Amino acid sequence: MKIIVERLFLQIKEMKLLFLIPFLGYYVVLPVCTYGYVMNPIGKADPFTIFADLGYNFIPVFSTWWIFLFLREVCENNGREVLLLGGGTTEVNLCLFVLNMLSMLPIFFVFKDTDGSVMSFYLQMLVITFFLDGGVYLLCIEMKNITLPFLITLIYCVFSTSSNEFLDVMKYSVLNNIDWMQNAIVFIVVGSLFWFLANRRSKHL
């Protein structure tokens, strides 16, 4: 674990200011947009509903950012053979996933969780992010570049909230809702498969 943390630290150092993009998304873009909608006299929804609505679009995209930056080194850079020889790509990606989930956590405490919907939304984000990060990891490793997977992620996140049946089911559901749980299991299983396949391919050119 120590080795992975040390590697993560150097990797973050390499990302420089680009490392801050998800924080900008979670703590500037999302709150500002939510505030803008709340202040709009036409839409009278409560702040959390607006935040969740925007979150379905923004959070998954921002969650993949660090993974893309890391995989750029592994998939595209000169000398990536040396990184493949060293291994540990999956471990670093998993750490980045956890780091991302922790880094977005404070903003959820802004809202009062009276009916469990805030907790539910966070868990849904966790499941979607796990699925999407695994998908991104697999795509990048298979395609050996990050440009196309990044475009696919953007398209997925833009269209998913309006056309994806699964996300519609997840939306606004409460924690104990059976539909939500069933869909979450599908996402976790498929996501795990993505991570597993990507891990297998990540050690070779």
Place this chain on the structure above:
Amino acid sequence: MIELQNVSKKFGKKKVLSNLNCQLEKGVYGLLGPNGTGKTTLMRCITNLYQDWSGDIRIEGKSIRKRNSQTIGYLPQNFGMFHELSVEETLQYMCNLKRISKKYRKDEIERCLQLVYLESEKRTQIKKLSGGMLRRVGIAQSLLGNPDILLFDEPTAGLDPEERVHFKEILLQLGKRETVLISTHIIEDVEATCSSIIIMKNGTIQTIGTCEEIKEAAGKSKLKPTLEDGYLAIIRS
């Protein structure tokens, strides 16, 4: 010692390596051959970077498929990652990848930087280095942890004459205790450093021999008895 046993590799339908067999003992081996003949592919097979190759490669008797490939020092054809990190941090990253204990890491980095004359640049960012210096960082990272096997893919490309002379000295030292395989197009480097030469053509090994034996091949073809002409005679035959 590296043993290749019927090593073959295909890209799609194209066979890039075809039933390679040889044994490489301690020493410096020069890998020569025209472009696209499979030199880099062979090196990548030895490091187990490809998933689908056939045959077996054994290092010190142990199959590379089971062996920890972190113990191989490999300098790829292009090396230039982590632009924002300093030379020292890049080598720390490499030590991390090679699982070198933190206790020895500082000394190991110092040793490798001294070998490639880069001690004074250890705090310089990678993006600020010249092409030759970057190459030397690549060489330094491959030497970290004293690996048993060293594979250098065109190590002297981009080095100035002084750096090349120095690199040849390093190679001669390394060849006394390790198996070193260098792929290059620069015949002078091979002649100055290699105890044996492997000549590849169309994915097969044409000849393995000493410089003198290669030169003899030139003599037989009524060419000048130089390594360059010997190489050409073998390639054209």
